[in-house]
Amino acid sequence: MIRVLVVEDSPVVRDLLVYILGSDPDITVAATAGDGYQAIELAQKEHPDVITMDIHMPRLDGIEAVRRIMATNPIPTVIISASMDPGEVGDSFRALEAGAIAVCEKPLGITHPLYQAQARKIVQMVKMVSEIRVVRRWKPSGSAASRPTKDVLEYLPGAPKLELVAIGASTGGPPVLREILSGLKSTFPAPLLIVQHISPGFLPGLVGWLTAATGVPVEIACDGKIAQPGHAYVAPDGVHMEVQRSCGIHLTQSLPVNGMCPSISVLFRSAAEAFDGSAVGVLLTGMGRDGAEELLLMKNKGALTIAQDKESSVIHGMPGEAIKLGAARHVLPPDKIVEFLNSRTGRKP
Numbered sequence: 001m002i003r004v005l006v007v008e009d010s011p012v013v014r015d016l017l018v019y020i021l022g023s024d025p026d027i028t029v030a031a032t033a034g035d036g037y038q039a040i041e042l043a044q045k046e047h048p049d050v051i052t053m054d055i056h057m058p059r060l061d062g063i064e065a066v067r068r069i070m071a072t073n074p075i076p077t078v079i080i081s082a083s084m085d086p087g088e089v090g091d092s093f094r095a096l097e098a099g100a101i102a103v104c105e106k107p108l109g110i111t112h113p114l115y116q117a118q119a120r121k122i123v124q125m126v127k128m129v130s131e132i133r134v135v136r137r138w139k140p141s142g143s144a145a146s147r148p149t150k151d152v153l154e155y156l157p158g159a160p161k162l163e164l165v166a167i168g169a170s171t172g173g174p175p176v177l178r179e180i181l182s183g184l185k186s187t188f189p190a191p192l193l194i195v196q197h198i199s200p201g202f203l204p205g206l207v208g209w210l211t212a213a214t215g216v217p218v219e220i221a222c223d224g225k226i227a228q229p230g231h232a233y234v235a236p237d238g239v240h241m242e243v244q245r246s247c248g249i250h251l252t253q254s255l256p257v258n259g260m261c262p263s264i265s266v267l268f269r270s271a272a273e274a275f276d277g278s279a280v281g282v283l284l285t286g287m288g289r290d291g292a293e294e295l296l297l298m299k300n301k302g303a304l305t306i307a308q309d310k311e312s313s314v315i316h317g318m319p320g321e322a323i324k325l326g327a328a329r330h331v332l333p334p335d336k337i338v339e340f341l342n343s344r345t346g347r348k349p
Contacts, residue, residue, distance in 0.1 A: 021052075031045075051069070055091045055095060101172060164243060165191070166279060168281075170315070179338070191230070200237045207220055225248070238253070240252045240253075240254060245275070260290050275303065276303065282305075284318070292325055
């Protein structure tokens with residue numbers, strides 16, 4: 001039985017969440033809280049397996065509550081956010097930065113057409129994060145463990161010109177994307193194309209948060225756009241993103257691949273076919289196997305390929321599958337991924 005602490009200041013929404021979670025035979029609501037202080041107290045008292053956390057609450061908001069819980073008594077936490085509210089969506093990503101695992105859309109009520117899908121998503125997410133026993137943290141850049149290593153820089157002399165970086169991420173991905181984009185040189189020579197699995201409606205908030213937090217121009221990809229060096233382009237909701245030899249972005253509406261749309265596999269396959277050894281493929285934290293086989297395709301075409309290491313991944317599903325296939329030339333934490341990418345500018349970082 002998965003024991004959940006529900007934190008929500010609205011009694012109506014709180015009761016709805018209790019109903020949704022309690023309807024699943026594998027979940028029980030251990031307690032509820034109406035503000036951040038109550039959440040911290042009950043987290044220590046009840047020792048729940050999972051916390052669902054609201055953002056805007058009286059006395060102490062959800063961001064600070066997550067930060068304090070993660071510092072003293074780490075518990076996997078899912079942010080329940082109103083995805084149509086730009087301000088709250090931005091705050092949701094700041095909560096991920098503070099240590100929360102994932103974001104789900106706040107249910108709109110049992111009479112709403114999207115209610116069943118929203119309820120299923122919340123239940124699935126709670127079950128998934130309940131399996132995460134420890135919220136792992138990577139070492140900050142600048143630590144002794146993050147100094148450049150021979151393994152990262154040894155290929156430099158004969159490396160082809162870098163023309164594209166293709167990145168795939170899922171659960172736990174947004175803070176890692178922030179870490180990577182923040183560390184890139186201002187003169188980074190290639191565009192970055194990103195597929196981040198995320199609930200519909202949250203993408204504009206993610207893009208705005210990444211742009212503000214990193215200084216890198218980040219935008220939602222548009223069909224026909226020519227990707228520019230040093231800019232990042234995130235695949236839109238519900239369409240696949242491919243890249244052409246000209247760095248032109250091609251968006252297609254077709255069936256999900258590996259159950260996902262957009263799919264990392266589609267992006268990686270197009271990058272392998274268009275760029276061969278002048279691309280870098282990066283597969284980050286996330287559940288499932290989307291992108292693993294196509295990362296191997298990129299490697300076989302001569303591309304330099306990276307999988308995030310287990311210690312720094314919230315969920316090591318996708319990168320773990322790639323490692324099993326032998327698809328990753330390098331297995332690195334986020335700060336070393338930054339070193340790797342910066343080293344491709346032709347100068348040591």
